[in-house]
Amino acid sequence: MLYWAVVCLIIAIIAGVLGFGGIAGTAAGLAKILFFVFLILLVISLVVNALKGRGPKM
Template sequence: MLYWAIVCLIIAVVAGVLGFGGIAGAAAGFAKILFFIFIVLLVISLVANAIRGRGPKV
């Protein structure tokens, strides 16, 4: 999911440089939403692992 957020961010930057403001704004908004979803899922995963008492697999 973080990969897609970075892809959308790159699309937004390229569109902004080329002067496509509407596309750049939409892509940046989509990247922002994906990034926050990624952060929420990361926190949920960390909390779930801490509650179960398992360490990371090495």
């Protein structure tokens, strides 16, 4: 998911440079949403792992 957030951010930057403001805004908004969803899922995963008492897999 973080990969797609970075891809959308790059698309937004390229579209902004080329003058496509609407597409750039949409792509930047999508990248922002994906990034925050990634952060929320990361925190949930860390909390669940901590509550289970398991260490990281090696």
